[in-house]
Amino acid sequence: xxxxxxxxxxxxxxxxxxxxxxxxxxxxxxxxxxxxxxxxxxxxxxxxxxxxxxxxxxxxxxxxxxxxxxxxxxxxxxxxxxx
Amino acid sequence: xxxxxxxxxxxxxxxxxxxxxxxxxxxxxxxxxxxxxxxxxxxxxxxxxxxxxxxxxxxxxxxxxxxxxxxxxxxxxxxxxxxxxxxxxxxxxxxxxxxxxxxxxxxxxxxxxxxxxxxxxxxxxxxxxxxxxxxxxxxxxxxxxxxxxxxxxxxxxxxxxxxxxxxxxxxxxxxxxxxxxxxxxxxxxxxxxxxxxxxxxxxxxxxxxxxxxxxxxxxxxxxxxxxxxxxxx
Numbered sequence: 001x002x003x004x005x006x007x008x009x010x011x012x013x014x015x016x017x018x019x020x021x022x023x024x025x026x027x028x029x030x031x032x033x034x035x036x037x038x039x040x041x042x043x044x045x046x047x048x049x050x051x052x053x054x055x056x057x058x059x060x061x062x063x064x065x066x067x068x069x070x071x072x073x074x075x076x077x078x079x080x081x082x083x
Numbered sequence: 084x085x086x087x088x089x090x091x092x093x094x095x096x097x098x099x100x101x102x103x104x105x106x107x108x109x110x111x112x113x114x115x116x117x118x119x120x121x122x123x124x125x126x127x128x129x130x131x132x133x134x135x136x137x138x139x140x141x142x143x144x145x146x147x148x149x150x151x152x153x154x155x156x157x158x159x160x161x162x163x164x165x166x167x168x169x170x171x172x173x174x175x176x177x178x179x180x181x182x183x184x185x186x187x188x189x190x191x192x193x194x195x196x197x198x199x200x201x202x203x204x205x206x207x208x209x210x211x212x213x214x215x216x217x218x219x220x221x222x223x224x225x226x227x228x229x230x231x232x233x234x235x236x237x238x239x240x241x242x243x244x245x246x247x248x249x250x251x252x253x254x255x256x257x258x259x260x261x262x263x264x265x266x267x268x269x270x271x272x273x274x275x276x277x278x279x280x281x282x283x284x285x286x287x288x289x290x291x292x293x294x295x296x297x298x299x300x301x302x303x304x305x306x307x308x309x310x311x312x313x314x315x316x
Binding site: 014015016017018019022067068070072073 | 140141144145148176177183184186187188189190191231232233265
């Protein structure tokens, strides 16, 4: 079975995101003074062939843990849909 | 003492290291392409600076899964020496040979400068030729060098005395102003618990040649070669 997944990798709340702070100041320069915070993460689209949804989820979990995210500094979550 | 220098696609300080170990210090040295897996002839593995695999995804993230890294982990687990400089430090944290992570500099700038460092201890194979609390100056060249670890890990590193180098001012004081990239506790270089693996953001290989009038990094390599302190395998 083929699945499409959308993976979101975000910095853990305890990690300072200077790029987010810089973009936030840009938004404020643009006149959006209501912007309280911006944090920048990664969005990954991945398609995967697996025997079942469970197997696809397990493989995605492993990949996120080892490669796509660094658990020391990042959290991840993903959505999975059968094609 | 035979040196092996790992070469990933995108490494760019590999020849600088060889220039020191082979050119200046006359030690047998060979370049190890990232597809190689046999490191049995090598005493010290050096993972050099650069942009391995273009730093895609995260610095060091993809290098971790190249064929040579499995052998580097085995080499380290035998108690043999592994030195990661700059991008090499990032590869070592991604590979879990060292704790923590290196993330975007606090002020977002790529730092290319000379920086005073405090040598925290001299009872390591890496710093045995320095004096305790000596202030040295080494070049920095990185965009992602801010050392980060969670509170428990940081406490563990400090309690175990794993910090070898800290960013400091010219008189050796550890201050916020002398912290170039926002690293926690001004950390510039750490060892693993057994002391045979060192990762550091500053470049000792760029300060080893007298003709550059900067030689504060040389004693790190000379210490390794004399290697009076041996790590138990």
